[in-house]
Amino acid sequence: xxxxxxxxxxxxxxxxxxxxxxxxxxxxxxxxxxxxxxxxxxxxxxxxxxxxxxxxxxxxxxxxxxxxxxxxxxxxxxxxxxxxxxxxxxxxxxxxxxxxxxxxxxxxxxxxxxxxxxxxxxxxxxxxxxxxxxxxxxxxxxxxxxxxxxxxxxxxxxxxxxxxxxxxxxxxxxxxxxxxxxxxxxxxxxxxxxxxxxxxxxxxxxxx
Amino acid sequence: xxxxxxxxxxxxxxxxxxxxxxxxxxxxxxxxxxxxxxxxxxxxxxxxxxxxxxxxxxxxxxxxxxxxxxxxxxxxxxxxxxxxxxxxxxxxxxxxxxxxxxxxxxxxxxxxxxxxxxxxxxxxxxxxxxxxxxxxxxxxxxxxxxxxxxxxxxxxxxxxxxxxxxxxxxxxxxxxxxxxxxxxxxxxxxxxxxxxxxxxxxxxxxxxxxxxxxxxxxxxxxxxxxxxxxxxxxxxxxxxxxxxxxxxxxxxxxxxxxxxxxxxxxxxxxxxxxxxxxxxxxxxxxxxxxxxxxxxxxxxxxxxxxxxxxxxxxxxxxxxxxxxxxxxxxxxxxxxxxxxxxxxxxxxxxxxxxxxxxxxxxxxxxxxxxxxxxxxxxxxxxxxxxxxxxxxxxxxxxxxxxxxxxxxxxxxxxxxxxxxxxxxxxxxxxxxxxxxxxxxxxxxxxxxxxxxxxxxxxxxxxxxxxxxxxxxxxxxxx
Numbered sequence: 001x002x003x004x005x006x007x008x009x010x011x012x013x014x015x016x017x018x019x020x021x022x023x024x025x026x027x028x029x030x031x032x033x034x035x036x037x038x039x040x041x042x043x044x045x046x047x048x049x050x051x052x053x054x055x056x057x058x059x060x061x062x063x064x065x066x067x068x069x070x071x072x073x074x075x076x077x078x079x080x081x082x083x084x085x086x087x088x089x090x091x092x093x094x095x096x097x098x099x100x101x102x103x104x105x106x107x108x109x110x111x112x113x114x115x116x117x118x119x120x121x122x123x124x125x126x127x128x129x130x131x132x133x134x135x136x137x138x139x140x141x142x143x144x145x146x147x148x149x150x151x152x153x154x155x156x157x158x159x160x161x162x163x164x165x166x167x168x169x170x171x172x173x174x175x176x177x178x179x180x181x182x183x184x185x186x187x188x189x190x191x192x193x194x195x196x197x198x199x200x201x202x203x204x205x206x207x208x
Numbered sequence: 209x210x211x212x213x214x215x216x217x218x219x220x221x222x223x224x225x226x227x228x229x230x231x232x233x234x235x236x237x238x239x240x241x242x243x244x245x246x247x248x249x250x251x252x253x254x255x256x257x258x259x260x261x262x263x264x265x266x267x268x269x270x271x272x273x274x275x276x277x278x279x280x281x282x283x284x285x286x287x288x289x290x291x292x293x294x295x296x297x298x299x300x301x302x303x304x305x306x307x308x309x310x311x312x313x314x315x316x317x318x319x320x321x322x323x324x325x326x327x328x329x330x331x332x333x334x335x336x337x338x339x340x341x342x343x344x345x346x347x348x349x350x351x352x353x354x355x356x357x358x359x360x361x362x363x364x365x366x367x368x369x370x371x372x373x374x375x376x377x378x379x380x381x382x383x384x385x386x387x388x389x390x391x392x393x394x395x396x397x398x399x400x401x402x403x404x405x406x407x408x409x410x411x412x413x414x415x416x417x418x419x420x421x422x423x424x425x426x427x428x429x430x431x432x433x434x435x436x437x438x439x440x441x442x443x444x445x446x447x448x449x450x451x452x453x454x455x456x457x458x459x460x461x462x463x464x465x466x467x468x469x470x471x472x473x474x475x476x477x478x479x480x481x482x483x484x485x486x487x488x489x490x491x492x493x494x495x496x497x498x499x500x501x502x503x504x505x506x507x508x509x510x511x512x513x514x515x516x517x518x519x520x521x522x523x524x525x526x527x528x529x530x531x532x533x534x535x536x537x538x539x540x541x542x543x544x545x546x547x548x549x550x551x552x553x554x555x556x557x558x559x560x561x562x563x564x565x566x567x568x569x570x571x572x573x574x575x576x577x578x579x580x581x582x583x584x585x586x587x588x589x590x591x592x593x594x595x596x597x598x599x600x601x602x603x604x605x606x607x608x609x610x611x612x613x614x615x616x617x618x619x620x621x622x623x624x625x626x627x628x629x630x631x632x633x634x635x636x637x638x639x640x641x642x643x644x645x646x647x648x649x650x651x652x653x654x655x656x657x658x659x660x661x662x663x664x665x666x667x668x669x670x671x672x673x674x675x676x677x678x679x680x681x682x683x684x685x686x
Contacts, residue, residue: 023535025414025513029649034625040250040289056653082646083644104417106414106447165229166229178226179374183375189223189260192234193234193376198470201477202477202478
């Protein structure tokens, strides 16, 4: 897998080959073990994805040459639970993963991935398992995931997936990275700070 | 209209609705540490952004900082580099840092550094930085801890750290609120840790996704702030990004006199506001659950996520064909239907943002006093902050632990996550007062973690195996 910069601009249709990773509750310690957080940059994290799982499981999908260069990761439930480390989605994005399709995600992980332009689509277990099986049987298959409709197509399979509305709209408009928006009307930020009792000596009664 | 604390605090901090439909939420307190911020500061410099509210930002070092000796420069060069980077960033942007001794600072190598250094979730409350009604963010999932004082506090990733530095704001969707009532009295030997492990077991590690947990009921009313912190700390292990307890007289008494708490007349005005932001008696909740405190036993995890636990008197599940159970039992090397009591341990770890505060060390010391760590067990106590360490030493707890054969360390996250040299080796089994028993969490890919209360860890260290702490409590004068 080649390192790559995270996406930029509007994100709608993501196409490419898939990589299936079965299992519930795969936490961010497993995606990116803590010793690889010993760095002041995110560079090179793609080399350490699932490093301990891969060492103990030769048949781990991220060891499997058939899935090298995949763009869409297909997972099960509660993916990315645990630590808030952005190093986990950074590693995935830098390994070329542009979208994740799964049964469900931890909120922090889903938000961190969105900040990198990587949508996490949610779909039903049966549909996910069918997609995982299909990719295992035909790793060269091209899969397409659409942000606007939530439709995932893979050969004969069509499955309906969902994104939280705000994330969906952010990807479509290219505003998935919100810093500029947050700085846009800074006078309104000041106004909130100016009326919060704890920033003003509790001299206000407006919240009582 | 009746509202929950969550809704009141959210509304007070909402700047506007963004074009995406999410809320632009003002962050009242931003806590930063050495591991999840260097990239965020680099992004600021790349874009030419400043720090919008440096006086609402507070830094410390905890994750990678060594705990054997904290003399500068650190022997661990990466710990030194990451600490130096945070020092540089805080200086450049005018942020207060409760750091270790500076490598080349005025005090010279080995000088004591800030008396305030410690785990970010321990020092926030102890300095009075954490207050009711605030929104608090930090690049660490256990930020939920601060909810114990009635704040809405949650973990964020590094790109969001950048956003908060640049704008003091986040783009977020509001959470639903689940009221979790724990009624009745906890039995002796049963602690807040057992309560939260029981909640996670019952509601699942994913059950809280989309929710903030509001903890209440008579058992919570009677808890100290430190116990409430243990409860709120592990909300995220149940999937809930935030957890909180409504502020009450216990909260106000805890805050009075702390350095960053309101002083003088302002304290009285603060209490009036703090009372007003508590959930109304008839507030609507999106969900409610109830637990009977008296039914909770000392609880121990047997698997690879914090929801996989049993009461000490219960057998491990026997669920043929359940892949998650099979995977966990295989990794841990435990048999279905067996019991945790008697499981030999190699390491005992007392510390972390979950259970590294003074009351945790006191409860553990009650068990340890006058006893010896079992042969072959490596036992360490890592106070959550330098203040915890000083207060424990003033009470002679360091001597109690040392005499029993424990190592007495400097403040930091240590073996909770294995970022410094405090790590498990091979398939070692660790009785741990920390928060995660994930595969590889404590620094060895095959290491095994048993989560339990600090008193249970102390008991296991003495016995050399998992034991019901209540059997040792009986022999301790109350």
